[in-house]
Amino acid sequence: MCVGLSAKVVNVKDGTALIDANGAKREVSADLLEDLEPGDYVMVHAGVAIAKITESDEEEANDVMEGLL
Amino acid sequence: MNEQAKKARDIIVNYKGRPLRIMEVCGTHTHEIFKLGLRKLLPENVELISGPGCPVCVTPVGFIDEAIWLALEKGCVITTFGDLIRVPGTEMSLAGARAKGAVVRPVYSPLDAVEMARQNPDEQIVFLAVGFETTTPSACLAAETAKKEGLTNFSLLTANKTMPNAYAALEGSADAFLYPGHVNAITGTSICEDLKDKGVSGVIAGFTASELLTALAVILKNAEKDEPFFVNCYPRVVKPEGNPPAQKLIEKVMEPCDTEWRGLGVIPMSGMKLRDEYADFDARKKYAMPEIKGRPNPACRCGEVLQGKCKPCDCKVFGKVCTPEHPVGACMVSDEGACAAYYQYGGI
Amino acid sequence: MSEKTVTLAHGAGGKQTSELIDRVFKAHFSNPQFTADDAAVLNIGDGRLAMSTDGFIVSPFEFNGGNIGKLSICGTVNDLSCMGAKPLYLTCAFVIEEGFPLDKLEEIAASMEKTAAEAGVKIVAGDTKVAGKGQVDKIFITTTGIGRIMDNADTSGTYAKPGDAVIVTGDVGRHGCTILLARDEYGIDANVDSDCAPLWGTVESLYTVTNDIHTIRDATRGGVGTVLYEIAEQSNVGVRLNAEDIPVDPAVKGVCGMLGLEPLYLACEGRLVIIAPKDKAPALVEKLREGKYSKNAAIIGEITAENAGRVVMETEIGAQTMLPQPGGELLPRIC
Numbered sequence: 001m002c003v004g005l006s007a008k009v010v011n012v013k014d015g016t017a018l019i020d021a022n023g024a025k026r027e028v029s030a031d032l033l034e035d036l037e038p039g040d041y042v043m044v045h046a047g048v049a050i051a052k053i054t055e056s057d058e059e060e061a062n063d064v065m066e067g068l069l
Numbered sequence: 070m071n072e073q074a075k076k077a078r079d080i081i082v083n084y085k086g087r088p089l090r091i092m093e094v095c096g097t098h099t100h101e102i103f104k105l106g107l108r109k110l111l112p113e114n115v116e117l118i119s120g121p122g123c124p125v126c127v128t129p130v131g132f133i134d135e136a137i138w139l140a141l142e143k144g145c146v147i148t149t150f151g152d153l154i155r156v157p158g159t160e161m162s163l164a165g166a167r168a169k170g171a172v173v174r175p176v177y178s179p180l181d182a183v184e185m186a187r188q189n190p191d192e193q194i195v196f197l198a199v200g201f202e203t204t205t206p207s208a209c210l211a212a213e214t215a216k217k218e219g220l221t222n223f224s225l226l227t228a229n230k231t232m233p234n235a236y237a238a239l240e241g242s243a244d245a246f247l248y249p250g251h252v253n254a255i256t257g258t259s260i261c262e263d264l265k266d267k268g269v270s271g272v273i274a275g276f277t278a279s280e281l282l283t284a285l286a287v288i289l290k291n292a293e294k295d296e297p298f299f300v301n302c303y304p305r306v307v308k309p310e311g312n313p314p315a316q317k318l319i320e321k322v323m324e325p326c327d328t329e330w331r332g333l334g335v336i337p338m339s340g341m342k343l344r345d346e347y348a349d350f351d352a353r354k355k356y357a358m359p360e361i362k363g364r365p366n367p368a369c370r371c372g373e374v375l376q377g378k379c380k381p382c383d384c385k386v387f388g389k390v391c392t393p394e395h396p397v398g399a400c401m402v403s404d405e406g407a408c409a410a411y412y413q414y415g416g417i
Numbered sequence: 418m419s420e421k422t423v424t425l426a427h428g429a430g431g432k433q434t435s436e437l438i439d440r441v442f443k444a445h446f447s448n449p450q451f452t453a454d455d456a457a458v459l460n461i462g463d464g465r466l467a468m469s470t471d472g473f474i475v476s477p478f479e480f481n482g483g484n485i486g487k488l489s490i491c492g493t494v495n496d497l498s499c500m501g502a503k504p505l506y507l508t509c510a511f512v513i514e515e516g517f518p519l520d521k522l523e524e525i526a527a528s529m530e531k532t533a534a535e536a537g538v539k540i541v542a543g544d545t546k547v548a549g550k551g552q553v554d555k556i557f558i559t560t561t562g563i564g565r566i567m568d569n570a571d572t573s574g575t576y577a578k579p580g581d582a583v584i585v586t587g588d589v590g591r592h593g594c595t596i597l598l599a600r601d602e603y604g605i606d607a608n609v610d611s612d613c614a615p616l617w618g619t620v621e622s623l624y625t626v627t628n629d630i631h632t633i634r635d636a637t638r639g640g641v642g643t644v645l646y647e648i649a650e651q652s653n654v655g656v657r658l659n660a661e662d663i664p665v666d667p668a669v670k671g672v673c674g675m676l677g678l679e680p681l682y683l684a685c686e687g688r689l690v691i692i693a694p695k696d697k698a699p700a701l702v703e704k705l706r707e708g709k710y711s712k713n714a715a716i717i718g719e720i721t722a723e724n725a726g727r728v729v730m731e732t733e734i735g736a737q738t739m740l741p742q743p744g745g746e747l748l749p750r751i752c
Contacts, residue, residue, distance in 0.1 A: 002095070002097060002200065002201065002203035002204055002249070002251040002252070003097055003677045003750060004097075004203075004250075004251045004254075004306075005674050005675050020671075021671040021674055021675060022667040022668055022670050022671030022674070023607055023608060023667055023668035023671050024605055024606075024607040024668055024671030024672040024674070024675055025605065025606040025607060026177075026603075026604055026605045026606065026675065027604065028178075029178075029180055029207070029210055031210060031314070031318075032206055032210075032312055032314045032315045032318065033312070033314070034314065043251065043254060043306050044675075045203050045204065045207070045251060046150070046177070046178045046179065046200070046203075046204050046207040047177055047178020047179070047180050047181060047207060047604075048178065048180070048206060048207045048210060050203065050206065050251065050254050050255060050312060050315065051254040051306050051307070051308070051312060053305050053306045054305040056305075057275060057277045057279050057280050057305065058073065058279065059305075060275070060280070060283075060302075060303070060304060060305045061071065061073035061074060061077070061279045061280065061283045062073050064283050064287065064300070064302045064304070065073050065076060065077065065283060065286070065287075070733060070734060070735070074734070078734060078735075103738060104732070104738060105732045105733070105734050105736060105738065106730075106732045106734070106736030106737050106738035107734065107736065109736040109737060109738070110734065110735075110736050150749075150750075151676075151748030151749040151750060152748060152750050154748055155748070164424060164425070164426070165424075167425075168422050168424055174602075175602070175748055175749060176602075176603070177603040177604060177605075177675070177676065177749065178604075181603070181604060278732075278733050278734050282734065393741075393742070394426070394432055394433055413739060413741035413742060
């Protein structure tokens with residue numbers, strides 16, 4: 001439904017964040033996230049950072065599977 | 070593949086439980102599942118059905134007609150997410166309208182459309198606001214920004230949709246849902262908890278290979294227990310409370326309305342429209358648009374495909390008259406669309 | 418083909434482009450020399466000549482790593498090279514928009530000369546037309562070239578055989594990505610430059626390893642994916658790719674991730690797809706990696722008897738899926 005892009009925040013200024021995904025950079029809106037800081041990872045959709053995230057999906061899989069087995 | 074992903078893969082490949090129908094609601098899930106060849110791993114008794122979660126696919130014919138009316142009758146510049154450009158309207162698609170002189174520009178974000186309005190005060194810019202809870206905040210930000218700056222040449226043609234009532238319309242279509250992770254990133258997990266209380270099972274899934282394998286493994290493991298379940302398998306992105314500032318913004322700028330879903334018909338209160346305070350940015354009001362009713366091609370079975378009632382290959386026009394180059398129904402347009410995905414990846 | 422007018426999709430290099438060519442051009446131009454390969458083979462005197470022509474309308478006309486002039490030489494030089502032909506002579510025709518800056522025209526001519534010199538080809542005739550403001554977009558260039566086919570070379574899109582290896586001469590999609598960024602329509606910034614390069618030297622080096630090369634194609638418009646589908650169809654074979662072996666620059670991957678695009682469908686202007694017997698492939702790749710324009714050469718898959726006409730991917734989770742067929746205009750997929 002929604003292509004999301006996980007990217008690293010390079011800097012934040014006036015409600016706008018510069019994000020970096022593998023060297024592809026773009027300014028996106030940071031209006032919907034509080035206390036965004038350089039170095040944070042975010043999920044970006046349609047030019048808006050919609051969630052602060054942890055970078056790796058590996059740890060997550062660990063945690064989720066842990067509860068399962 | 071990491072160790073956990075391998076474990077998850079083993080659970081999936083070796084599943085011997087009761088037959089299960091799992092519906093992925095999100096078009097990007099459909100896309101990634103095909104891209105990874107995930108269906109090929111499933112045992113025979115597990116079926117993955119593609120549901121109505123691609124905004125392009127559920128956009129009704131009439132919405133395209135409205136956009137073309139704005140472009141050709143009112144001379145507006147249409148800005149849109151790329152995949153909407155090839156969706157067929159009653160007479161033509163936006164690509165067809167472009168060949169007749171309409172100005173249609175794909176954009177990455179509605180905020181880019183606002184920027185275009187800022188820089189081209191002589192042009193009337195209209196953004197085609199489609200999408201679910203994930204995408205709606207970006208359209209609301211665009212309206213809010215335009216209002217704050219007093220832009221008089223920017224408006225939205227809205228067809229935003231929300232999931233909760235759609236799940237009700239889909240009741241019984243599947244044994245478990247793969248909930249759309251990025252929608253839940255905005256709305257949080259309460260809606261899934263509520264569905265569980267109503268007896269509907271599902272997990273919130275991410276989009277990487279590891280996340281999708283994990284989510285499916287969790288469904289298969291839980292299905293053994295034979296009672297409704299809900300697990301958030303995408304906690305690195307989805308928090309229980311979702312994104313409260315985004316929720317507040319949507320609440321401020323838009324309000325629920327009845328809306329038409331291509332193939333599913335009108336689902337009450339499953340859409341979002343701009344509130345009266347934002348009427349100046351509502352293209353329908355701004356250009357006093359007459360009521361435009363689209364006429365879909367009667368042979369197209371996109372509606373039943375979206376409800377999991379039939380597979381794309383059961384449709385008479387699929388792959389013959391209806392191909393990605395010449396789509397009849399919207400499900401053939403977007404790479405996310407169930408028909409396009411079956412056509413592109415399904416042959417092996 | 419049901420359209421009554423020409424659309425942008427007809428120019429995107431995919432299925433609709435071939436439909437247009439079949440319906441209009443093949444129908445009218447049909448003769449024994451008319452070709453679906455990059456260049457026609459002509460038997461004149463005691464040798465075989467290859468002849469090719471290409472029009473260039475890139476916007477913007479300057480980009481990271483080149484300009485329309487360099488591109489117009491590389492395009493035709495590479496089409497000839499793919500037939501195993503040493504490029505000899507080129508002609509060029511310019512259509513220039515009224516008001517075009519002269520110094521830019523000189524820059525373009527200079528890079529044409531420089532690229533031609535590198536490829537060992539002479540520009541021997543030209544034509545200049547100026548069109549009124551708005552009648553063309555700044556500058557269009559058409560180049561036509563002839564080359565002599567090496568006696569030991571015999572390649573065609575119809576020669577791919579099951580068991581052959583599929584080689585690319587470098588990371589894919591750089592030119593397409595560069596142009597996308599240069600148009601600045603999506604506000605994305607990345608350090609990517611075009612792979613645009615004249616590849617006669619690259620082709621020549623292949624024949625120092627073996628004469629047994631079945632197919633050479635330059636993956637221009639439509640990218641490596643489109644070329645592979647064409648070869649699969651022309652040779653009536655399947656292509657199996659290993660997703661993880663396909664070289665893609667990280668920044669290109671990043672841009673594609675943002676816009677939901679597939680790098681295999683982005684244009685290259687300095688990349689060859691080579692089909693050759695599997696036992697020759699490692700030596701070919703080794704040779705290629707010594708070359709200036711093919712340092713990242715890699716074996717990315719093989720030709721199969723099954724799945725004829727299709728390109729199949731071996732994915733990271735150990736399953737198979739199809740590479741979507743090339744189609745229409747490249748549009749970013751966002752929601």
